[in-house]
Amino acid sequence: xxxxxxxxxxxxxxxxxxxxxxxxxxxxxxxxxxxxxxxxxxxxxxxxxxxxxxxxxxxxxxxxxxxxxxxxxxxxxxxxxxxxxxxxxxxxxxxxxxxxxxxxxxxxxxxxxxxxxxxxxxxxxxxxxxxxxxxxxxxxxxxxxxxxxxxxxxxxxxxxxxxxxxxxxxxxxxxxxxxxxxxxxxxxxxxxxxxxxxxxxxxxxxxxxxxxxxxxxxxxxxxxxxxxxxxxxxxxxxxxxxxxxxxxxxxxxxxxxxxxxxxxxxxxx
Numbered sequence: 676x677x678x679x680x681x682x683x684x685x686x687x688x689x690x691x692x693x694x695x696x697x698x699x700x701x702x703x704x705x706x707x708x709x710x711x712x713x714x715x716x717x718x719x720x721x722x723x724x725x726x727x728x729x730x731x732x733x734x735x736x737x738x739x740x741x742x743x744x745x746x747x748x749x750x751x752x753x754x755x756x757x758x759x760x761x762x763x764x765x766x767x768x769x770x771x772x773x774x775x776x777x778x779x780x781x782x783x784x785x786x787x788x789x790x791x792x793x794x795x796x797x798x799x800x801x802x803x804x805x806x807x808x809x810x811x812x813x814x815x816x817x818x819x820x821x822x823x824x825x826x827x828x829x830x831x832x833x834x835x836x837x838x839x840x841x842x843x844x845x846x847x848x849x850x851x852x853x854x855x856x857x858x859x860x861x862x863x864x865x866x867x868x869x870x871x872x873x874x875x876x877x878x879x880x881x882x883x884x885x886x887x888x889x890x891x892x893x894x895x896x897x898x899x900x901x902x903x904x905x906x907x908x909x910x911x912x913x914x915x916x917x918x919x920x921x922x923x924x925x926x927x928x929x930x931x932x933x934x935x936x937x938x939x940x941x942x943x944x
Contacts, residue, residue, distance in 0.1 A: 736843035773826030792834035794843040805918035882917040
């Protein structure tokens with residue numbers, strides 16, 4: 676389809692303009708939780724092997740969505756000639772290091788993508804996406820995938836899926852009807868947050884304080900709109916993740932590329 680995705684990918688490693696501050700107050704957007712797959716450590720965080728509730732169901736539905744993307748997104752990107760190869764990683768160790776897909780450009784540059792899908796909100800078209808700050812593993816606080824500097828992720832493919840059913844349980848590749856995708860650099864997300872006062876250190880400290888105070892639900896950030904914390908309910912989610920939630924419109928502004936993927940092909944916005 677003649678797409679030059681690689682030109683956008685190269686932009687990750689070049690300076691980019693400072694993201695504008697968040698705009699004046701607007702109506703709040705709904706919250707969402709999004710469970711991560713990765714973990715790491717810091718001086719106050721403990722690293723453990725990955726075991727998550729709903730893991731088998733998550734892995735199965737993610738695998739089926741991966742097949743859909745392989746056929747209707749990555750296959751088309753290969754046709755553009757910008758890449759020598761696009762490989763879906765199947766080794767657990769690679770996946771746990773934050774890499775679902777590895778793209779090798781024609782100049783030999785390697786880009787590692789972590790796919791994040793709102794599989795528990797199929798057909799919902801939420802106006803936000805949640806990024807994991809920390810979570811619990813066997814009762815121990817563990818650093819989340821957004822804040823973990825040890826992971827190899829260069830970019831996230833954020834996915835809003837549509838299908839013939841509303842839940843991920845038992846879903847098959849051919850039941851996905853559309854995937855609204857945003858390809859965005861991890862560093863751009865962190866830069867955007869930092870420019871609005873949310874460094875990794877602050878987010879981890881805030882999450883620590885929320886757990887200490889046993890806070891749950893939506894937690895507004897003074898002076899910011901369209902960006903807020905959401906502390907999941909321990910009785911609802913075993914991992915009780917604390918997420919930083921960002922409005923989709925901001926993610927679109929800092930994205931490398933935006934795609935709409937269907938069984939009929941892929942369209943770049």
